[in-house]
Amino acid sequence: MNVAVQASNIDMEFGANGVRSQVLFGVDLQIEMGKLTMLVGPSGCGKTTLLSILSGTLTPTRGDVDVMGGRITSMKDRQNVEFRRERIGFIFQQYNLLPALTAAENAGAPLVTAGMKLKDAAERARVVLETLGMGPHVNKLPRQLSGGQQQRVAIARAIVHEPALVVCDEPTAALDADTGRQVMALLKDASADPNRAVLVVTHDNRIYHYADRIIAMEDGRIVGDSANNTLPEGIHVH
Amino acid sequence: MWAIALKMLTGDRAKYFALVFGIAFATLLMSQQVSIFIGLMTRTASQVLDVREADVWVMDPRVRYVDEVEALPDEALGRVRSVAGVEWAVPFYKGLAILRTPGGLLNQVSLVGVDDETMIGAPRTWLAGDLAVLREPDAIAFDAQGAAFIWPDVEAVDTIGREAEINDNRVIVRGVVDASAPFITFPIAYMRYSQATAITPPTRNKMSFVLVRAGEGQSPRELAQRIEAETGLQALTRIDFAWRSVTYYLTRTGIPVNFGITIALAVIVGAAITAQTFYLFVVENLKQFGALKAIGATNGQIALMVLLQAAVVGAIGYGLGIGVCALFFQISDDVPALEGFVLRWQVLWGTAAVVGVIIMIASLGSLLKVFRVDPAIVFRG
Structure with missing residues (x-):
């Protein structure tokens, strides 16, 4: 088994001045390469917090996270940023595309942060966008695209630099059922690469069947784990 | 990025x-x-700065700025001329006068009297007429803005030949000059020193300033100090006097x-x-x-x-x-x-x-x- 992410005993607390609230309790987790893993659970159960920690954008109160062998919880800020830039791709619920950039420029943004010129990055992103069926829309601004098209641009942005881990936060939440299915199909394709893991946080039960593995959370703890595309036994997510 | x-x-x-x-x-x-x-x-200093020929302005010690004139006795001119390093010194009149036009309108004007012989103190740029016209009897010259203000019915340069009175003395416009605008926006009237002192009301002294040119190689500031030491009058270089006027308005208004x-x-x-x-x-x-x-x-x-x-x-x-x-x-x-x-x-x-x-x-x-x-x-x- 090729492990992409190894999280050990993760605790997370928020708050200050003596008023603190714990949202994750001793979470242990492994994510494997070549699979699309879904993290499911009701709103407020800590899915997004755990995703933020696993992707290095949030530091846990306690515990360690190794991504592709690199311990991101021990990295200094600059190392952490460089690690994210090279090894992790992000897909957000609200797409978070830059409104002033075209689809190709948005998709090429991770390459620009790594030092490539915007024009060259957009050229490379254009190829990825074409494979996602966005060929005719590469020069359009986000406001000229539908929600599904914007999410495809976000997918292109997440994979343009060929990261080993792609993290997706509710990628279908803002999409209709058909578009959601198309987006998930693309993510499923992306996860087929044996050198890549795709981690999707969702509570959209219409897309569970795209998963290779489903991990269920509740109240900041992992309460179930199934090695197929069905919810773990005894788990119901609304 | x-x-x-x-x-x-x-x-x-x-x-x-x-x-x-x-x-x-x-x-x-x-x-x-x-x-x-x-x-x-x-x-506030334009009337000082416009007189480029003078290196030093000599005045009564009580004068604080250019528009506050305490006249000097005539003999002060001789005393200044006697100071070593003075190339020449000429009298300069500056005061206010009432100009009455034939229509009966009254206008307050800033009256400037320039040296009869050398015409030092008069503007060098003439829009109508020239320096020589001031030698004509009853001649007066106005700055262009002033002429247009007094006779708004014609262009400034077309006021040549217009007549008016100052203290019941006839004056005839013989020239229009380009002068820097003064702080107090009265029209500026130029005439010969002798004429200006003759038509203004009699007072004990009439000479407002003595304009001095420093001899070759003379430092204006050193000359001003020497004039002060030898005459007891106040002497300032052109730039110092200009700044004195500016400073007065800055600090007192x-x-x-x-x-x-x-x-x-x-x-x-x-x-x-x-x-x-x-x-x-x-x-x-x-x-x-x-x-x-x-x-x-x-x-x-x-x-x-x-x-x-x-x-x-x-x-x-x-x-x-x-x-x-x-x-x-x-x-x-x-x-x-x-x-x-x-x-x-x-x-x-x-x-x-x-x-x-x-x-x-x-x-x-x-x-x-x-x-x-x-x-x-x-x-x-």
């Missing part, structure tokens, strides 16, 4: 134009008000305070508009910066983006503001009230420095906000 920064900046046209307008407005307000203030203060308040308001309003708009621009883009940080942009890269955005709007806004200010003075060049007011290079650079500080403060304040942005912000709905 710079290309992304510029696209982010110009992508939202409304915000971009608001930023540029804010800086342009602040720049215009500051540079225009400061220029008018400097122009106005320069006018409310003009600097009023202009200072206007300029301070311009800076505050401009800074508030610019800083707030830029700060809001950055704050509204925090999620975009957060997304960039999440996908691997460093704080250094983000800082350069924000500084570039600030520099671009600052440069464009400043350029537009200064351009409009220059255009204002170009267009208003013919307006008598604004004659001689110009955008000086010192104002140009000074305003640039102030705008630079405003932009720097705005961008630094915004940067603190950007640095604190948690990249995880992008996961929060």
